[in-house]
Amino acid sequence: MTKGKVYFVGAGPGDVGLITVKGQKAIEKADVILYDRLLNPKLLEAAAFDCELIYCGKTPYTTGISQGEINELLVSKALEGHRVVRLKGGDPAVFGRVGEEAESLKDEGIPFEVIPGVTSSIAASMYAGVPVTHRDYGRSFAMVTGHDQTKKDIDWNGLVSIDTVAFYMGVANLPSIRENLINHGKPGNTPALVIQWGTYGRQESVEGTLDDIVERVSGRSLGNPAITLVGDIISLRGKLQWFERKPLYGQRFLVARTGTAKSALAEALYELGGEVIEFPKWNATKVKIEESQLLAFLSYDRILFTSPESVHGFLDSLTEHAIDFRRISSKLYVLSRKSKKALQQRGLTAELKSGMPEAGTLLVVGDRNRDLRDLAHGDGDYIQSITKFVDERFLEIFPRMLDGKAVGTVLFSNRHSVDMLMQYGNKADVDVEGLLKQASIGVIGESTGNRLQDYGFTSDMMPKEPSVEQLVDLIVNRNVC
Known part of the structure; x- marks a missing residue:
């Protein structure tokens, strides 16, 4: 069997609009998707209906799927010939363990590709109103893991010389981070900012200084996932806030x-x-309608569409049989403005059912079995143009x-x-x-x-x-x- 291929895709930090075009296309074409806990699950809606979705989420201090098991899944699914997407929150190369997972593929001779994503520290900081660099406040920027797993000491002397430092997932270790920065020369009045669930509508930010940030965060009960930002550049936040000032922010x-x-x-x-x-x-599949049936349907005085899906199913069937839309002499009606818009997008006009007269032959075009013989739609004939299902x-x-x-x-x-x-x-x-x-x-x-x-x-x-x-x-x- 031909080997498949694995795509490591950065999903961004939460806002679904931050997925890259290339990442979106990879999701749409995937046979299998292994996805993490911190990405927005709404991104999975772009996957094909027959795509296998495998949850690989890990939570702190709990047992779950191991890294070894994830590596084995990537290898086994690719060896089965599948197009596999490893969907990771943020950027796969920034504390995303892409190196370990890619090595396991390399050892088996499995091809792979890495599609970078928007990393959390940059996106969350800007959504909180803080650019990570600025000519007057910050010419250097560092990203550091807040729960270091390497068992190596962090170069705190080097970090205090960096203008802006972002700690990933460091809320639990915030007291230690503060202590080390101050002990190695960072002034206690240096601005600090903790951003939880950055770029989501539930984003929450706590601002303070190294002296008091631990107490402020504790008072608001913030936890991971969070980014901790340290540096004078945070003083720009009052001027540059935009996301947290939207009218429905926090809702x-x-x-x-x-x-x-x-x-x-x-x-x-x-x-x-x-x-x-x-x-x-929801998903939908088209119902096959014979050409002779379609031509007969066009002779009705009135056609009522029950949903946008029923509109597209019916018109797609006309297109499939090369039947010109101009042959529709029926007066068209719909149950909702969504369906009316769907017809407009296909070059046809319709009126709401509230304005439909009772006289004349009626065809009701539906999208699921419950539409058939629904007397509320009128006394007419019924056809299902598409099957819609959860x-x-x-x-x-x-x-x-x-x-x-x-x-x-x-x-x-x-x-x-x-x-x-x-x-x-x-x-x-x-x-x-x-x-x-x-x-x-x-x-x-x-x-x-x-x-x-x-x-x-x-x-x-x-x-x-x-x-x-x-x-x-x-x-x-x-x-x-």
Whole structure:
């Protein structure tokens, strides 16, 4: 069998937008992905549906998968002929043990490639408002492991001469770091900054000096993953802060998903500084429709699409059979603005179902079995153009996505999203009911709010008009108040 190849990919420190283009492409093409604890699991959504996802997370002071076992997995999966991605938080070459793992591949003659990523110290520092170099404050920069495993003494004399020093994962050893820096000549009034979960919406920063940083961090109960920054350059933070001043900074949201399309709601919250978890993860496969069937469908007076996926499935089938879209003489209707936009992107216009007349023949195009014969859609004929289903690989990942800071707000876009979060959240061994009791709840419309009440919950936010923009405005105004 032909040997596969291993790609060591730097995932960046947390913000999914910091993945490199080359790293993203490697994820999309992978047969197997071995991923770490500290990267953002949302990056895994780009993987193919048949890609095997293997969790290799390690937590401090606990037993888990060993480095030797990871090395063996890389070798065995590559020897099976797979395209393997070793997905690491930050940059694989900066305290990422890429050397050890690559050596194990080299010994077996397995080809590999390293795709660098944005390292935590540089990204987290800038997200906290501190550049690691500056002509007036810092012309030298050093990165040091905060929990040294080499059993060799750190060159503290050399470090005190460096303008800016970043310690990785050094919160537990912060008292020792402070003591050594001061004892080797660093002034006690040197600015210090500890950044936990850098570049995530849950990022938290504690600023002080070497004299008092230990007590300040202890008072805020910060822990790893964190970067500790030491140097006069930290004084620029007051002028250069940008991320922590976004309107939804520090807020954590859970958006209940019902489709494969990119969520406009999640994207809007993310752009405003919020950390957004989306669940469940959906996939779709096209249903084969014969050409004769498609041509018959075009004779209906009205066609109602129940989702964006049903739109694309139907139109893709037309394209596959070389049927010109201009042959559609039917009046087109949709259940949501998302579906309307999907049609617009394909050069077609539609109206919302609320404006659909009752007269005329009707074809309802759906994306899953529950759409078939749903009387709420109208008295007509039904066809499934695509099969949409929950990606159950993410049932294991969902609980880990919820680790850390509690979710403050849960958002539902339609009735189906309520059912799906309840069903698949509990299937993932997450106490959804308990989560909802502790969080604020937002819904886009009255129908969604009514479905939520069926489960014993009431919404805290509902816009006057059912739109993403108005719901986001409510959230921002609520946060400001």
